Every structure is written in C-alpha cells, then in structure tokens.
Amino acid sequence: MKNNLVSFLCGLLFAIGLGISGMTDANKVFNFLNFTGDWDPSLAFVMVGAIGIHLISFRLITQRNSPILSPAFILPVRKDVDRPLLGGAVIFGLGWGLGGFCPGPAIVSAAGLSLKPVLFTLSMVAGMALYRLSRRGQNQETMQSIDTCG
Amino acid sequence: MSESIINALLGGALIGLSASFVLLFSGRVAGISNILGGLISKTPPAVSWRSSFLLGLLAGGAVLHFTIPKVLQDPINSSTGVLVIAGILVGFGTQMSHGCTSGHGVCGLSRLSKRSLAATLAFMITGAASATALAIITGVNS
Numbered sequence: 243m244k245n246n247l248v249s250f251l252c253g254l255l256f257a258i259g260l261g262i263s264g265m266t267d268a269n270k271v272f273n274f275l276n277f278t279g280d281w282d283p284s285l286a287f288v289m290v291g292a293i294g295i296h297l298i299s300f301r302l303i304t305q306r307n308s309p310i311l312s313p314a315f316i317l318p319v320r321k322d323v324d325r326p327l328l329g330g331a332v333i334f335g336l337g338w339g340l341g342g343f344c345p346g347p348a349i350v351s352a353a354g355l356s357l358k359p360v361l362f363t364l365s366m367v368a369g370m371a372l373y374r375l376s377r378r379g380q381n382q383e384t385m386q387s388i389d390t391c392g
Numbered sequence: 393m394s395e396s397i398i399n400a401l402l403g404g405a406l407i408g409l410s411a412s413f414v415l416l417f418s419g420r421v422a423g424i425s426n427i428l429g430g431l432i433s434k435t436p437p438a439v440s441w442r443s444s445f446l447l448g449l450l451a452g453g454a455v456l457h458f459t460i461p462k463v464l465q466d467p468i469n470s471s472t473g474v475l476v477i478a479g480i481l482v483g484f485g486t487q488m489s490h491g492c493t494s495g496h497g498v499c500g501l502s503r504l505s506k507r508s509l510a511a512t513l514a515f516m517i518t519g520a521a522s523a524t525a526l527a528i529i530t531g532v533n534s
Contacts, residue, residue: 246444248417253448254455256410256422256494261456261463263403264396265493268467275523279532284396289497291404292411296502299412309419316420317503318490323510330489331496331511333481335518340526341478342467344493345486346424348479349446351464353453358466362479369483370429389437391426391495392508 245311257350263288266351268342268358275339318392337369411499414445423495424449425486469530489515 264270264285274285308314338344343351343362351359377383411422418441427442436442456463470478486492489511491500496515500508526532 245418246440248413249441249444250448250451252410252414252417252422253445253450254452255413255448256407256424256445257449257452258455259403259406259408259410261403261452261460262406263400264463265403266453266456266463267465268470269465270396272467272469272523272527275519276527276532277520278524279527282396284400287397287400288404288407289493289501291401292408292498293404293502295405295408296411296498299408300415300499300502303412303416306416309415309417311417312419314419315415318421318500318505318507320507321505323507326488327490327507327511328514330485330487331514332485332518334485334489334492335515336522337478337481337483337485338493338515339519339522339524341470341475341482342523343478344424344482345428346449346492346494348482349424349428349449350453350456351466353450354457354461354464356464356466358470358472358475359464361472362475362482365476365479366483367428367432369480369485370425370432370487371483372480373484373487374429374432374434383433385435385437387490388430388433389426390421391423391491392421392500392503392505 248311256346260347260350263291265344266347268347268351271338271342271347316386316390318390319386320392407494407498408502411494421495421499423491423499425492426490426495429487469526469532474526485515
C-alpha cells in the first residue's frame with residue numbers, strides 16, 4: 243500500500259518535471275529535433291539536469307542492501323548491444339520525430355484530454371500490443387526482462 | 393533562450409529526482425515505456441506498482457493542465473494521421489528496444505550502460521532525421 247502511494251507521488255513528480263522541462267510541448271520537441279529550422283537546443287539540458295541528479299544518486303542508492311519498501315532491486319542485467327535494441331530505438335526515434343511525443347510526455351499530455359495526445363497515446367498502446375503479439379511463439383522473455391527496462 | 397535552458401535543467405532535475413525516489417523506494421528503473429508496456433504482457437508483473445505510477449503521471453498532467461497549461465502543447469506540424477503512425481512507431485519501437493528517453497536516456501546513461509548509450513544515440517539520430525524530413529515535407533522551414 244505504501245509502495246503504491248509512493249509510486250503515485252513519484253509519477254506525479256515525474257509529470258511535473260516533464261511539464262516544466264518543456265518535454266510536453268510537442269512543438270518545442272519538434273524544434274529541438276528539427277535542427278534545420280528554427281533550432282532550439284534547450285531540451286538537451288533536460289537530460290543534463292536529469293542525469294546530473296540520477297548519476298550520483300544511483301551510485302549511492304545501490305550501495306544499500308535493499309530498497310526501502312521493496313525486498314530487492316530489479317535492475318537490467320544485459321550488457322550486449324543487439325539488433326532489437328538498435329532496431330527498436332530507430333523505430334522509436336522515427337515516431338518521436340514525427341509526433342513530437344515520447345511515452346512519458348504523451349501520457350502526461352493525454353490527461354489534458356486534448357485530441358492529439360490522446361490519439362497518440364492510444365496509438366502508442368496499440369503499437370506496444372502489436373510488438374507483444376509479434377513475439378508470440380518466439381522465445382518468451384524472462385519475467386526479469388519484462389519487469390524492467392534498459 | 394536562457395529561460396528555456398533554466399526550465400529544462402529544473403524540469404530535468406525533477407525527473408532525475410523522481411527516478412531516484414523510484415529506485416530508492418521501489419528498487420526499480422523509472423522507464424515509462426516499460427512501466428506501461430509491462431502492463432500489456434501476458435502475465436503483467438507488479439500491476440499495482442505500474443498502475444499507481446501511471447495514475448501519478450496522469451494526475452500530474454491534470455495539475456499542469458489546471459495550473460500552467462501553456463507547457464502542454466499539441467504538435468502543429470503533425471496531422472492526426474501522422475500522429476497515429478507516430479504513436480504506433482513509438483509503442484512498437486520502445487518495446488523492441490526495451491526502453492525510451494527515460495529508461496535508456498536518463499536511467500540507462502546514469503548507470504553508464506553501453507546498451508543505453510547505443511539506444512539513445514540511435515533514437516536521437518532518427519528522431520532528428522524524421523523531424524527534419526517532416527519539416528521539409530510540410531514546408532515548415534520556409
């Protein structure tokens with residue numbers, strides 16, 4: 243129960259961060275990715291700010307034996323760069339540049355109930371489901387792999 | 393421009409902080425594509441954790457909508473048809489790649505992960521390519 247409340251608050255904080263940073267402004271994203279136009283590089287600093295905080299805290303936090311409200315850390319174990327990783331990133335990037343939304347900002351913007359982000363988010367869910375369906379009958383992913391990302 | 397940079401840094405810091413709390417309390421990676429995508433698997437793991445975080449994202453969106461709505465802007469250069477295709481690509485691609493701007497870009501790079509570096513470079517490059525192509529096709533730059 244406490245875990246869920248904390249998770250909710252983390253989502254709330256994440257959304258506020260996305261909003262303030264400019265990531266939910268799809269035109270700003272477009273002007274960042276389209277460097278041939280009126281280029282606005284400021285969104286590059288979103289990652290600077292985020293990694294600036296998280297790089298250090300990751301090291302400190304993972305020195306603990308366990309998280310505060312969970313029995314164990316669930317972190318990615320794979321280190322190899324393979325075709326699905328790169329191919330998927332290429333496909334994701336293409337969609338991001340065309341639509342101006344990546345997953346977090348899409349969901350946050352959809353809460354405002356404007357048609358475009360809602361449509362994008364529903365399409366995104368469909369795309370996710372499509373990938374899952376395409377994997378049926380292949381080597382099933384381990385639970386570990388489904389449960390975390392990286 | 394400098395106000396934009398300050399907002400980007402501040403917002404980014406809040407994102408990094410949120411990801412750090414997720415790690416500290418739940419022991420998990422704050423990758424949005426996986427938090428949502430994990431719910432769409434045959435036996436979804438940690439359903440209540442995932443749902444709570446997503447509800448938090450939506451609640452945050454509602455807060456933004458009622459307080460600083462100007463930060464939520466629809467893409468003027470993308471038609472609804474393009475958006476549907478874009479959404480499908482983002483959904484499909486993030487599952488295949490096992491992460492997105494938060495999972496690979498923020499959390500993965502913070503972990504100094506080579507996988508995430510490769511993925512981040514790939515989606516940044518193709519993101520720039522497709523945005524530029526769209527701009528040229530729709531005549532935005534002229």
